[in-house]
Amino acid sequence: MTEKHYKMPENFLWGGAVAAHQFEGGWQEGGKGVSIADVMTAGNKDTARKVTDGIKDGEVYPNHWGIDFYHRYPEDIKLFNEMGFKCFRTSIAWTRIFPNGDETEPNEAGLKFYDDMFDELLKYNIQPIITLSHFEMPYHLVKEYGGWTNRKLIDFFVRFAETVMKRYKGKVKYWMTFNEINNQTDWSNPHHLLQDSAIKVKAGTPGMEEMMYQAAHNEMVASAKVVELGHQIDSEYQIGAMIAMCPIYPLTAKPEDIMMAERAMQTRYYFGDVQANGEYPNWLPKYWERQNIHVEISDYDREILKKGAVDYIGFSYYMSFTTKSTDENTDYAYKEARDLVDNPYVQKSDWGWQIDPVGLRYSMNWMQDRWHKPQFIVENGFGAYDQKEADGAVHDDYRIKYFHDHILEMEKAVALDGVNLIGYTPWGCIDLISASTGEMAKRYGFIYVDQDDQGNGSLERSKKDSFDWYKQVIASNGEDL
Numbered sequence: 001m002t003e004k005h006y007k008m009p010e011n012f013l014w015g016g017a018v019a020a021h022q023f024e025g026g027w028q029e030g031g032k033g034v035s036i037a038d039v040m041t042a043g044n045k046d047t048a049r050k051v052t053d054g055i056k057d058g059e060v061y062p063n064h065w066g067i068d069f070y071h072r073y074p075e076d077i078k079l080f081n082e083m084g085f086k087c088f089r090t091s092i093a094w095t096r097i098f099p100n101g102d103e104t105e106p107n108e109a110g111l112k113f114y115d116d117m118f119d120e121l122l123k124y125n126i127q128p129i130i131t132l133s134h135f136e137m138p139y140h141l142v143k144e145y146g147g148w149t150n151r152k153l154i155d156f157f158v159r160f161a162e163t164v165m166k167r168y169k170g171k172v173k174y175w176m177t178f179n180e181i182n183n184q185t186d187w188s189n190p191h192h193l194l195q196d197s198a199i200k201v202k203a204g205t206p207g208m209e210e211m212m213y214q215a216a217h218n219e220m221v222a223s224a225k226v227v228e229l230g231h232q233i234d235s236e237y238q239i240g241a242m243i244a245m246c247p248i249y250p251l252t253a254k255p256e257d258i259m260m261a262e263r264a265m266q267t268r269y270y271f272g273d274v275q276a277n278g279e280y281p282n283w284l285p286k287y288w289e290r291q292n293i294h295v296e297i298s299d300y301d302r303e304i305l306k307k308g309a310v311d312y313i314g315f316s317y318y319m320s321f322t323t324k325s326t327d328e329n330t331d332y333a334y335k336e337a338r339d340l341v342d343n344p345y346v347q348k349s350d351w352g353w354q355i356d357p358v359g360l361r362y363s364m365n366w367m368q369d370r371w372h373k374p375q376f377i378v379e380n381g382f383g384a385y386d387q388k389e390a391d392g393a394v395h396d397d398y399r400i401k402y403f404h405d406h407i408l409e410m411e412k413a414v415a416l417d418g419v420n421l422i423g424y425t426p427w428g429c430i431d432l433i434s435a436s437t438g439e440m441a442k443r444y445g446f447i448y449v450d451q452d453d454q455g456n457g458s459l460e461r462s463k464k465d466s467f468d469w470y471k472q473v474i475a476s477n478g479e480d481l
């Protein structure tokens with residue numbers, strides 16, 4: 001039987017996605033300050049990255065070089081245009097605009113860089129889609145203020161957002177406040193906590209769970225303020241949340257497993273409830289009470305959250321998770337590192353990420369019914385080892401298969417289930433530094449970049465087989481998979 005394909009709605013935003021700290025390089029140019037990503041060492045799939053207290057001799061910091069987009073962006077954007085991109089998602093490095101984060105005046109050279117880069121995109125009718133904060137907080141705010149546990153950060157972030165939302169009015173329409181804000185649920189994993197909420201604590205510190213909830217609350221207040229302010233700056237602005245969507249399945253039909261999976265979903269996605277519905281779900285304060293967790297939430301905060309509900313849900317989708325109940329965990333408290341188990345029905349990538357295209361359709365339905373907002377898939381993709389042949393070709397049929405299967409499920413969610421989807425921007429459309437491991441070898445791109453994990457290589461760009469494949473998908477508006 002031939003596979004049935006679907007066209008996406010007119011004006012569907014096909015494109016690609018990256019984040020400033022993973023690909024710009026130029027870490028000390030144009031007056032840029034040091035971000036938390038700049039003090040993260042290289043790791044690999046078995047060894048976690050470390051955050052060092054400042055830049056230390058003898059350590060390797062891959063985000064310092066990225067793939068040198070800072071100098072090469074005209075060439076890269078030309079290739080994006082060749083693929084037919086309608087949009088391009090990146091972030092604005094906070095440290096280019098406010099190098100330490102607590103200044104009152106922005107850095108003009110940083111503002112100018114994004115002006116020029118956005119103009120280059122707009123020259124080809126590629127619209128910039130902007131994440132305000134993508135794991136790249138000024139390190140000064142971590143060291144001196146303790147990151148998002150400190151409410152002062154709200155004002156610093158709002159000032160940064162106001163500055164760029166005023167400056168790029170007319171050039172940018174779609175914004176997102178915090179990348180994968182809900183990954184902090186993985187608070188027992190020090191890597192995530194440090195990168196996302198930039199809390200200066202070590203793994204195992206007592207009270208970490210409480211700190212996570214407080215930091216997340218402060219971030220969500222900041223996000224809501226920015227949504228409100230953004231709409232005042234330009235009523236056309238669409239300002240979204242950005243959720244890391246990994247649906248969590250129960251391992252079996254055992255009722256306790258179902259309850260555990262439900263609580264895991266509630267825990268991982270309450271961020272979306274707050275950002276889309278403007279209020280906390282009922283179960284959470286009850287859980288806090290039982291766990292003796294205290295979170296400062298004022299009436300003023302509740303008002304702000306209500307007023308600053310997001311316009312759309314941006315999300316990443318790479319994989320699904322699976323969980324099960326245990327006799328000890330009678331409160332169904334969900335601790336990500338402890339409670340995830342393998343799903344016997346799906347395969348994994350070389351980095352252990354479970355490959356599950358149907359989970360994408362499932363997630364889109366789940367979010368549509370729960371949050372009733374337009375959706376935007378702002379990350380999806382397959383990190384893999386690529387082999388460059390003697391003739392320069394990269395035959396990445398495994399990547400094409402991953403995209404084929406995921407795009408097909410995405411199209412079913414739109415065409416068959418009525419999900420309201422704005423666009424699709426695959427992650428790492430050009431090879432870049434991995435966020436979780438700092439490796440270059442974990443590649444996602446349609447465009448190959450000649451560079452190794454130590455930063456050696458010509459940085460030359462070349463097309464993989466997936467480049468032409470994705471180009472044809474865009475040209476056919478999703479029908480030719």
Ligand code: BGP
Pocket residue numbers: 019022179180244316379383427433434435436437442
């Ligand atoms: C998401 C992040 C991205 C990106 C991607 C792939 O969590 O938003 O920044 O890196 O995942 O992850 P990795 O680079 O670890 O393979």
